[in-house]
Amino acid sequence: MKVKDVIQLLDEFAPLSYAEDFDNTGLLVGDAQATVSGILVTLDTLEAVVDEAISENCNMIVSFHPIIFSGLKKLTGKTYVERVVQKAIKHDINIFAIHTALDNAWNGVNAMICKKLNLTNRKILIEKEASIKKLLTFVPVDNAPTVREALFNAGAGEIGNYSNCSFTLEGKGSFNGNEDSNPTIGTKGETHFEKEMQIGVTYHKHKENRILQALFEAHPYEEVAYEISTLDNKNQQLGMGMIGELSSEISEEEFLKFIKKTMQTGCVRHSKLQNKKIKKVAVLGGSGSFAIKAAKAAGADAYVTADLKYHDFFTAENDILLCDIGHYESEQYTKELLVSFLTKKISNFAIVLSQINTNPISYF
Known part of the structure; x- marks a missing residue:
């Protein structure tokens, strides 16, 4: 290897x-x-x-x-x-x-922290933008199942917990090949009309090369018509930080003792205690001050991260328990x-x- x-x-x-x-x-x-x-x-x-x-x-x-x-x-x-x-x-x-x-991977750094803290029902805290794309292509009706299956096998059509997701629409395509063309259907120099299926699939952008390769290999036409666009949809399985839940509510003091022992840190710097119960916990390995607002918006009772500065702790504003366990400790x-x-x-x-x-x- x-x-x-x-x-x-x-x-x-x-x-x-x-x-x-x-x-x-x-x-x-x-x-x-x-x-x-x-x-x-x-x-x-x-x-x-x-x-x-x-x-x-x-x-x-x-x-x-x-x-x-x-x-x-x-x-x-x-x-x-x-x-x-x-x-x-x-x-x-x-x-x-x-x-x-x-850091951004679904089963990456923050998933590992969730595992160590026994957090369930985990979700991405700050979902990645501009990472989902959409492919539209046009295929003769008889070839549509083959092309669609090839796209699925290459990783297209995955949405959250679902796979093989697509949308098809029947219509009529036209083309006229020049003297250098070699049309699979029809005759060069003549305008040809063909019943076609429009196939639409979404995919994660890192799979684009293999998906296009699969399209070109499975499609019967000499020239493949297709469109690619980047979606504004946020990616539910990709992004910074995670949020999950403890099996039961515990006090702030119990939670601080728990993360200190579990994450093997010599010190937990934290914001002012509010005598609230901790159930919903946000985590982000490494420097995570930029995600305090997201943790609060997600309804987290506590946020475990590292490298918080003096003024960052003020932003807790009695809404959340901020916990700085150390950079190394959060990623160890x-x-x-x-x-x-x-x-x-x-x-x-x-x-x-x-x-x-x-x-x-x-x-x-």
């Missing part, structure tokens, strides 16, 4: 096309054509992690956070980023980062998630969970 094959598997799990624009995901160091000897999974790629990969005979590191975030103008070893890149290149270590692609189980996925997909070499704690923050 090559590096590019591993990347393809990860892209099916958390498509890189859904990473945030500010992010730097994908293969950051290495060669996509290199043969993989083993994979080390980590939250951050530090020098010690590269050393660990070397000792474990892993020539590929799958990291949550990207070691290269902005452009590098020099490679002199002056910074920890430069030293990591230098060592990785020297030892032929390939570094791949998944970051916000996994991401490694387990990636190892579990890759282990199920790959059996011919080792998938190693990094044993290095990369948390740069200590508590006194």
